[in-house]
Amino acid sequence: MPNRLRYRVFYTARQKVVTSVITLAVTVGATLYVVDTVNDPEDRSCAPGVARPQGSTECVGVNGTGHDFGVPALREVATAIARENATLGSGDHVTVAILLPITSTDTGMSGKVLHELQGAYAQQYRANHESNDQKPRIRLVLANTGKGNAHWRTTVDQLKTMTGAPDQLRAVSGVATSSTEIRDAVTELTKSGVAVVGTTITADDIANGPGRNRYPGLARVSPTNGDEARALAAFGKVDAAKAILVQDTRTGDHYTDTLKSAFAASLKGKAPYEPQLFTSPADMTEEGTTANTFRQITHLICDTTAETVFFAGRHTQLRQFINALGARGCKSRAFTVLTGDEGSYLGGDKKLDRAALRAKVTVRYASLAHPDAWKPVPGRPVPTTGGSTAAYDTFVTTLARAARAPSGPIGPIALADGQSIVAYDAMATAVHAIRQATPTGSTLPELRDVGAQWPQVKGSLRVEGASGWICLDNYGNPYNKAVPIVELALDGSQRFVQMAWPEGHPPKDNCLPPGKG
Template identity: 70%
Template sequence: MLERLRRRLYWTPRQKLSTWIAVTALVAGLGWYGISELTEPEDRSCATGVARPAGTEECIGVNGDGYDFGVPGLAGVAGSIGRENAALKPGEYTTVAVLLPLTAVDGGTRVKVLHELQGAHAYQYRANHDSNSETPKIRLVLANSGKGNAHWETTTRQLATMTGAPDRLRAVSGVGTSSTEIRKAVTALTGAGIAVVGTTITADDIANGPSTGNPYPGLARVSPTNTDEARALAKFGRVDPAKALLVQDTRSGDHYTDTLKAAFAASLEGAPHEAQLFTSPADPTQEGTTANTFQQITHLICDTRAETVFFAGRHTQLRQFINALGARGCIDRSFTVLTGDEGSYLGSDELLNRKALKARLTVRYAALAHPDAWRPGPGREVPTTGGSVVAYTTFLDDLARTSQEPVPLADGQAIIAYDAMAMAVHAIRQATPRGSLYPALADVVTQWPQVKGSLRVQGASGWICLDNYGNPYNKAVPIVELAQDGSQRFVRIAWPEGEPPSASCLPPKQG
């Protein structure tokens, strides 16, 4: 106590001055630090061309340097793409972007995204190394539209700025979900004069056509429409409408579901019962409460004479419906569930009750591609038109050269993405004038009407012969059955027209 009093009484003026200066400096420093934190913007960059928009931690944008967008599962393929791009010389390439929800959180979409990137990269490698030195070479970039494609606008706006040097963006592939966000993205990209090749979009209303005109100038697709899928399924199954029933989602704005239920309803004209309805969550990858609804619907199905159930909905609700139908009361009766290409997700869905498939229940879906469709098997002949063993074998060779590990092919995603890149490269090189290094942007979008006949694309999923509106004509539709062990077993190829295309593969006149 006396010591503290002595120090207070005997502080010298110099000590007091030094202390004041030190305290003042400390306060000033803290003040400037606080001001700088408030006035200097936070660094939200993730990589070249990629940043975190305000209000989200997702890394959104476009990159071709090997960045994996914070998704470890994409590191291998992103790195391989980055190395291929780094080997290109300035001025010798054009760019193709793959637009996908790279930072999706649900497992099914993440698997789909990975396989699509692997397929796209396999064709990039072929285009740059095994095309008889054709030009231009192809730079591939990854474009992230975010979870649920919520950031489509940010990314498509960035893509629209990349059509000049040094990128010379000439096409966008991917755009693989038939959703409102993707429709807006396609509208924005084609409105900017950029060619778009849809991989797995099947909605009839995200397409050009004789009844709708050309709302998406420059859009082409490698997958059949939902209407063509439904026609192929109905002709394959020879379904009796009197013994069939439709189960459909009432949530509107989902272009896949909306057009699929319309196509199924047209196939079931004359069916005795009205459709059974359910409403999925706003985000259909979420579980919601639809499992409870399906438990009730299965009771009502048992009250009918139905043998075939057409299901129009997304894969999460499809899995819930199958699980419920496997535990139905009328277990003595057999049922077949027919659905669209969303059924391809079921093979990797860990929440699917495999025991349901042993309860006299058959689940079949119209796939976009399947590894057994174009290779011979016991008791199974490959069609002489509509596709080829050679094209599929070439795909396998290209995939093996670019992937360090085996790529699962049963979901068809790698196959269809490979074909979409083949389409994009075909259009880019066909539009390149002799003696030029690359085509004008406006010339690429005019190529689609000529992709037919001898100028068709020999896709790994089958021939791609486009009509004048950019839609594939009579495209092969593999019918796939979900086996009791959860594997995806190829049944056979079905055709929207009932039989394979002629050798000429020229679409008939429309309208």
């Protein structure tokens, strides 16, 4: 049996020495590691102006030197923008940023980002090469807010530091989703004096108006959800007694909130049925369990006498609803689904069941732009006001030139969703304001003077957009903007049907908004 006294005296003392040595070594090693980490912290940079925030693998920030933010599909257009930026001299240009969730993993949003960057680049090319050498010239940068715009504050804070030399940031475009994050981003930018031109934000409450100027310096080139709903109603001549509303109950998404309000207002006091409700996931690009809810809702719709369904929700849920409606029990009855511009995503959605469109389901949506909208065809003349074939043809020609070497390539071009067209027009509006605000003899405008131009963008000073005339009211909102009504064809393609107007008719040739008194 071991001598316990000897064990306590001898071995314990020896163990203490060994333990002390080991502890000292570990402590010294840890100290050296901490010192080394402090002196040489982890490199989280991705490219000039771009880094990975703590806890994130996304590359977030602002760059105009060709960085694609880890999205291979954007490599060619990012490189083309960098090539154009490199041609600019010092002191004779200003910067415009395109603010988008560039690293979004949602298929619809990824396509939207590519197309918007292509359209913005085409307008940069036109401004710098095909505008009679007007100044200032335009430098374009990509500003990534991350998936779901989760890192908007990091990027916006960076943009706010770029209003002086050498960047001379004078406008931000893009801002393409009607979300709370984008609302907050627009608030921060405009509060700092930066002019903002929204491409596809359509929420009625991310806008200025009589008695409310929350976003001084904000302009939009797309009609509001309210205007879209009015245009749809004017086009469709919907019998409210045979209509029903399907709407998302989730609040906080400004697109769905204002769309369902607009649809409800058009049916108020006339619809015989209460709305059918569903609740989308927190991330509305996720599938969630709403497909099951829609299967049940289509059963209930079969119990009604409805012929028209107004759908107030995002594109993932819209696709699920259409798939469910195609599998409904009452297939002998025909239904028309009317919705907002989120319908433009359906053309590229591989999960859309095309068979639903052959089961007496017609899907029509209020698009923001369409490549056939200003093309005359027999029996469908082009409106004489509100836009023109010439303006659209200029866009197509410019895009083709910008896409060819040595300016391009810029990646595969697709115009059916209208995103490139609207982004081109938003950039045109920004360039127009920048140059109008530049005093004679000066090379650049004062920061706040750019956003102050919006009340004068009308009449003969309107922007001849490829999507239609851009005539802004005193609050930066487009007046009676053309709304192409688009239908999903049986093969899933997006077919232009007819132009519609919020006022029920095209604007007068002077394009001056009437008084509100």
